[in-house]
Structures are given as C-alpha cells and as structure tokens.
Amino acid sequence: MKRVLTGNYxxxxxxxxxxxxxxxxxxxxxxTTIVEILSEIVANGELNAEFIKVESEHSALAACIxxxxxxxxxxxxxxxxxxxxxxxxxxWTARARLPIVMTNxxxxxxxxxxxxxxxxDSVSQxxxxxxxxxxxxxxxVYDTTLMAYKIxxxxxxxxxxxxxxxxxxxxxxSQVVDMIDQDRVDAFLPxxxxxxxxxxxxxxxxxxxxxxxxxxxxxxxxxxxxxAAKQIIPEVHAQFAKEFGREYGMTESYRCDDAEYLLVTYxxxxxxxxxxxxxxxxxxxxxxxxxxxxxxxFPSEExxxxxxxxxxxxxxxxxxxxxxxxxxxxxxxxxMYGETVPLYGFIAGLGGRDVSIKDIESMVDKMQAEDPxxxxxxxxxx
Amino acid sequence: MTKxxxxxxxxxxGASDMPPMSASQGSMSVNKTASWRxxxxxxxxxxxxxxxxxxxxxxxxxxxxxxxxxxxxxxCKGCGIxxxxxxxxxxxxxxxxx
Amino acid sequence: MVEIRFHGRGxxxxxxxxxxxAMAAFLEGKQVQSFPFFGVERxxxxxxxxxxxxxxxxxxxxxxxxxxxxxxxxxxxxGAVPLTDGxxxxxxxxxxxxxxxxxxxxxxxxxxxxxxxxxxxIALKHGLGSEAAPIVNTAILGAVxxxxxxxxxxxxxxxxxxxIPVKQEKNAEAARESFAQLMG
Numbered sequence: 001m002k003r004v005l006t007g008n009y010x011x012x013x014x015x016x017x018x019x020x021x022x023x024x025x026x027x028x029x030x031x032t033t034i035v036e037i038l039s040e041i042v043a044n045g046e047l048n049a050e051f052i053k054v055e056s057e058h059s060a061l062a063a064c065i066x067x068x069x070x071x072x073x074x075x076x077x078x079x080x081x082x083x084x085x086x087x088x089x090x091x092w093t094a095r096a097r098l099p100i101v102m103t104n105x106x107x108x109x110x111x112x113x114x115x116x117x118x119x120x121d122s123v124s125q126x127x128x129x130x131x132x133x134x135x136x137x138x139x140x141v142y143d144t145t146l147m148a149y150k151i152x153x154x155x156x157x158x159x160x161x162x163x164x165x166x167x168x169x170x171x172x173x174s175q176v177v178d179m180i181d182q183d184r185v186d187a188f189l190p191x192x193x194x195x196x197x198x199x200x201x202x203x204x205x206x207x208x209x210x211x212x213x214x215x216x217x218x219x220x221x222x223x224x225x226x227x228a229a230k231q232i233i234p235e236v237h238a239q240f241a242k243e244f245g246r247e248y249g250m251t252e253s254y255r256c257d258d259a260e261y262l263l264v265t266y267x268x269x270x271x272x273x274x275x276x277x278x279x280x281x282x283x284x285x286x287x288x289x290x291x292x293x294x295x296x297x298f299p300s301e302e303x304x305x306x307x308x309x310x311x312x313x314x315x316x317x318x319x320x321x322x323x324x325x326x327x328x329x330x331x332x333x334x335x336m337y338g339e340t341v342p343l344y345g346f347i348a349g350l351g352g353r354d355v356s357i358k359d360i361e362s363m364v365d366k367m368q369a370e371d372p373x374x375x376x377x378x379x380x381x382x
Numbered sequence: 383m384t385k386x387x388x389x390x391x392x393x394x395x396g397a398s399d400m401p402p403m404s405a406s407q408g409s410m411s412v413n414k415t416a417s418w419r420x421x422x423x424x425x426x427x428x429x430x431x432x433x434x435x436x437x438x439x440x441x442x443x444x445x446x447x448x449x450x451x452x453x454x455x456x457x458c459k460g461c462g463i464x465x466x467x468x469x470x471x472x473x474x475x476x477x478x479x480x
Numbered sequence: 481m482v483e484i485r486f487h488g489r490g491x492x493x494x495x496x497x498x499x500x501x502a503m504a505a506f507l508e509g510k511q512v513q514s515f516p517f518f519g520v521e522r523x524x525x526x527x528x529x530x531x532x533x534x535x536x537x538x539x540x541x542x543x544x545x546x547x548x549x550x551x552x553x554x555x556x557x558x559g560a561v562p563l564t565d566g567x568x569x570x571x572x573x574x575x576x577x578x579x580x581x582x583x584x585x586x587x588x589x590x591x592x593x594x595x596x597x598x599x600x601x602i603a604l605k606h607g608l609g610s611e612a613a614p615i616v617n618t619a620i621l622g623a624v625x626x627x628x629x630x631x632x633x634x635x636x637x638x639x640x641x642x643x644i645p646v647k648q649e650k651n652a653e654a655a656r657e658s659f660a661q662l663m664g
Binding site for chain 1 (some may be wrong): 515518543
C-alpha cells in the first residue's frame with residue numbers, strides 16, 4: 001500500500017513491519033517523531049511490543065541489549081548527541097553480537113548547537129563493529145530497516161545495523177512510500193530465534209572476563225562476520241528485489257559506465273547528485289554518480305571496479321574528520337590503492353547547509369581545473 | 383578438549399570452536415578456583431551446631447548446607463569469611479601446601 | 481517535475497499546505513515530495529515550505545531555488561523577504577490578498593502570471609483561526625489548484641480530510657470557495 005510518509009515515519013513503520021518485540025528509545029530532535037509514532041502504534045495495539053520509556057539514550061540501548069540478549073527483536077532510534085551518549089553500549093552491542101537495528105537521524109554535534117544534517121555522529125561510531133547504511137529516500141529507509149533485520153540476524157553475521165537518514169532532508173520530508181503487506185513481510189523476515197540467549201532452562205554466562213587467549217579470536221570472528229556480510233547483503237538484496245521488486249546494492253551507480261567525472265557520495269546528497277549528473281550530461285559533460293549505501297562493511301572491491309575507469313573522481317562528504325579529510329574520501333582512496341585515477345575530496349553541507357545542483361556542478365568544474373592536492377570546501381564563506 | 387554432554391566445547395582451542403560472542407556454559411566445571419586458596423578452612427564437628435551461618439556467608443558458594451555443613455575444596459578460595467563469621471569458633475584455618 | 485515554493489508566517493500553516501498539496505497530487509498518482517525550510521519555528525516569523533510534484537521518481541533533495549509556482553500566504557511578506565528569487569519565466573504567483581493581480585508589480589521576474597484571492601476573509605468566514613491570525617493554508621490551496629491545474633479541487637478536499645486533524649469540512653469548504661473566487 002502506498003502512502004505519503006516522512007523519513008521518520010518510514011523508519012517507524014519499517015520497525016513495525018519487522019514486528020519488533022521491544023522498543024526502547026529516548027526522544028531527540030530530529031528523531032522525535034519516530035518515538036512519537038511508535039509509542040502510538042504500540043498503544044493502539046497495532047504492534048505487540050513492549051515500549052520502554054527510558055531516561056537517556058544510554059539506557060535506551062542498554063534496555064535493548066538486555067531484551068535482545070533474552071531473545072527479543074528490538075529497535076531503537078536516536079540522533080547526534082544521543083548517539084554519542086550511547087557510545088559505550090554501541091561497542092557492547094556489536095561485541096555481544098546482538099543484531100539490534102537502530103535508526104540514526106544524521107545530525108550535527110554541538111556546539112554550536114545544531115539540529116541539522118551532518119554525518120559526523122554516525123561516522124564517529126565507525127570502529128564499533130556495527131554495520132552502517134546510509135539512505136537516500138524514504139522508500140529506502142523503510143526497505144532498509146526491514147532488510148537490516150534479516151541481514152543482522154543472519155547466523156553468519158550476528159551484527160547490529162545502524163540505518164542512517166539525513167536530518168530534515170529525509171526525517172521531516174514527505175515522500176511516497178510503498179509499504180509491504182504484513183504477510184509478505186513475515187514470509188521474508190521470520191521470527192528472531194537466536195542460538196545464544198539468556199535462558200533459565202539452558203543457562204550461560206555472557207560477557208565475562210575474556211583473557212588475551214580469547215579476546216583476539218572474538219575480534220577476528222567479528223571481522224570475519226563483516227566479511228561474510230559482504231557476501232550475504234547482496235543475497236538479501238536479491239531476495240528482496242525478487243519478492244518486492246525494488247533493487248538495492250551496497251553501492252548504487254548512476255550513469256557510471258562511460259563516465260569521465262565520477263562523484264561518490266551518500267545520503268540525500270546522492271539523489272541531488274544524480275539529478276546534477278543528468279544536467280551535466282545535457283551540457284555534454286560525461287558525469288556519473290556512485291552512491292555508497294554501506295559504509296561498514298565497506299564495499300572496497302565494488303567501489304574500485306566502478307571508479308577505476310573514470311578520468312577523475314570526487315568524493316562528497318557531509319562530515320569532516322578534523323585534521324585529515326572526509327571519512328568516505330579516506331575509504332574511497334584506500335579502495336583505490338594502486339590505481340592512478342586522481343581523487344578529489346569535497347566537504348559540503350555540514351550542519352545542514354543545503355547542497356544544491358549548482359554546488360555539485362561546481363565540484364566537477366573544480367575537478368576539471370585543479371590538482372587533487374587540497375581538500376575542497378564547497379560554499380565556505382572565507 | 384573438554385566437552386559438555388551435548389558435545390559442545392567448554393574450553394575453546396581457537397576461533398573455529400568458539401561461539402560468536404563471549405558466552406560460556408559449563409566452564410566452572412573445569413575452571414576449579416581452589417588453586418587460589420592459600421588457607422584451608424576446617425569445620426570441627428564437635429563444636430558445630432549446624433546453624434548454617436557459614437553457608438549463608440560463603441560468597442562462592444563452596445559450602446553445602448548438610449548437617450554439619452561440608453566444604454567443596456574444588457571451589458573454596460580460602461577467603462576465610464566462614465572462619466570469621468562462625469559464632470561457635472567451629473571453623474579454623476590450616477595453611478595450604480604443608 | 482513542478483516545483484512549488486510556499487511563503488508564509490509562522491502559524492498560517494504554510495508547512496501543512498505543502499503537505500496537503502503533495503498528498504492531493506499523490507492521490508492523483510503522482511510522485512511527490514514536501515518539506516519545510518528547516519528552521520526554528522515561531523509564530524509570525526517568515527516560513528518557507530516546498531512541494532515537488534512529478535510523474536517520475538523524485539531524487540533531488542535540496543531546497544527549491546527556481547520554483548515554477550510561488551504561493552504567498554501573507555501579502556505583508558512582499559518586499560520584506562525576497563520572494564520571487566529564482567522564479568521561472570512564465571511562473572505563477574498566487575497571493576492571499578484583497579487586492580487585484582494587476583496591482584502587483586513583479587518587475588524583475590520574467591512574465592509571471594499573478595493570481596489573487598482573499599483567503600484571510602474566506603478562512604475567517606469558515607471559523608479558521610482568529611481575526612489577528614487567520615489560518616489560510618487550506619483556503620489558498622483551492623486557489624493553487626485553480627491557477628496551476630496541477631491537482632483537482634476534489635483531490636485537495638480529500639487530502640484535507642486526511643491531513644488536517646480538525647474542522648476538516650470547514651477547511652475543505654474554504655478551499656472550494658477560494659477555487660471559485662480566484663482572480664487572475
């Protein structure tokens with residue numbers, strides 16, 4: 001059934017369709033309406049879940065960890081400072097191999113106090129062991145939330161997923177979303193039945209002291225799970241496409257085949273970039289766009305195979321790793337190790353600054369003119 | 383390799399036989415903590431009234447509530463709390479390794 | 481793709497208007513996108529909202545810089561904020577005002593079509609808002625439907641029934657009345 005939904009509602013309805021057993025979340029702008037609608041859905045009896053009101057984001061994820069450890073499918077959502085407050089437990093979730101799915105509305109960190117779009121919050125959680133996906137539109141938010149549970153809960157993966165959407169550009173923007181009938185969702189996403197859980201009939205101790213004899217191997221196994229995910233994610237995407245007709249990849253390439261100037265980006269900027277590519281093509285510039293959906297695991301081989309034939313590649317980051325460059329730029333460069341294509345790093349849209357088609361066209365202008373020596377700030381008022 | 387009844391390992395040799403997360407089951411059956419003990423508590427039956435205070439206070443717990451109580455020397459770490467708490471001075475200590 | 485930019489003041493319902501218009505177009509089978517300019521909202525402060533309507537998937541996610549249609553919910557904004565920036569040649573401007581279209585001078589924009597309707601009076605007649613702050617968002621959508629032909633008035637009315645939580649009938653009547661009264 002098609003409906004017009006905001007990105008936040010798409011996330012909430014995705015979690016509802018996944019029939020989560022426990023929701024624990026603390027409101028923060030611009031994530032608040034996710035919590036609002038979910039509490040309403042639970043109160044109405046449309047979702048048979050325990051809605052746990054908590055006193056902080058740290059507690060929200062702690063409650064999910066407890067519930068998920070006992071075998072429940074759980075959901076939480078946050079943003080920015082809230083995600084930062086969860087940090088300790090974000091590590092814990094992944095290392096406990098709990099396939100929790102969390103929506104993060106990408107918002108800048110203060111000060112200056114900002115409620116607007118910026119990916120610094122989620123990229124700062126890069127090394128926690130979570131899988132990370134970035135969404136371009138509301139349909140993708142809904143579909144990705146559903147697929148995230150299936151991927152996370154796969155016995156060879158057992159890793160949590162952070163589903164990211166841009167503050168306001170998705171969270172508060174209404175778009176058409178095709179929602180899937182519940183019986184078809186149920187067939188796609190069976191009930192969560194973990195092998196390892198808290199169970200009084202089959203007791204185990206979890207998270208106890210782990211000596212160097214074993215910690216190293218647990219870390220190795222987590223990395224192997226990420227590698228397995230690179231194989232399994234495309235399989236789940238293929239199954240989803242077969243069932244529901246919408247195709248996704250770990251990346252999505254747009255007019256890349258013969259592109260000379262390729263722009264790599266993520267989130268809502270990716271959609272605008274694709275429209276900018278059309279406009280540049282009309283002017284005779286062979287432009288292309290590569291949208292990166294999965295930041296962890298990072299699809300290095302895929303990125304490399306798409307980019308290596310370009311004349312120049314630019315990477316647009318809506319975040320900055322201070323003292324270095326944008327994180328997606330770093331990853332893209334690493335993926336391109338050994339190739340000779342010049343790479344340009346663009347910083348754009350920090351703290352919700354709008355990134356227009358003209359801004360994106362200006363990046364290709366700069367790629368045509370400049371050496372790839374400096375990080376290029378788009379629209380900065382010197 | 384030590385295994386439980388269901389043939390799953392208790393002591394892990396390497397990544398391939400480990401669970402994905404730090405989860406253990408039955409490890410205490412092989413992890414005998416008595417090796418920590420430097421003093422050994424001895425219950426003297428003639429003084430013991432079977433009040434079970436030692437059983438209540440043992441943090442391990444390595445004392446079973448039999449009459450008189452018995453100490454499981456596989457797990458008693460020799461903390462001495464039972465000796466301290468016994469109201470009848472029915473528990474004394476001996477140095478280990480004599 | 482048609483891009484519509486709404487200009488109003490906090491409390492008039494410009495953001496809701498962008499949503500209701502999108503929903504109406506959705507009901508007619510279109511792809512839509514609606515969103516506010518993401519600021520901190522205060523009653524009386526200038527507010528901008530956006531709607532995109534297209535037959536195809538809408539990928540773009542930035543603000544609307546070159547709108548095809550401008551909807552001005554409060555005439556006191558004219559001259560106070562740069563409303564007509566980027567308006568496409570032969571664009572349409574729909575204004576809530578008692579004045580006639582020919583009384584407005586939008587020199588600097590290329591051949592705009594100007595439409596006016598007194599939404600404030602229509603809103604008050606239907607009990608929407610107060611004398612000091614009439615809620616004109618639903619009323620002006622009737623005018624938008626008439627002036628642009630983007631959506632039918634029945635779709636606007638249906639969308640109002642879905643998206644407006646209170647006084648739905650009154651809001652729908654206000655939209656129909658402005659549809660009938662539009663000048664231009």
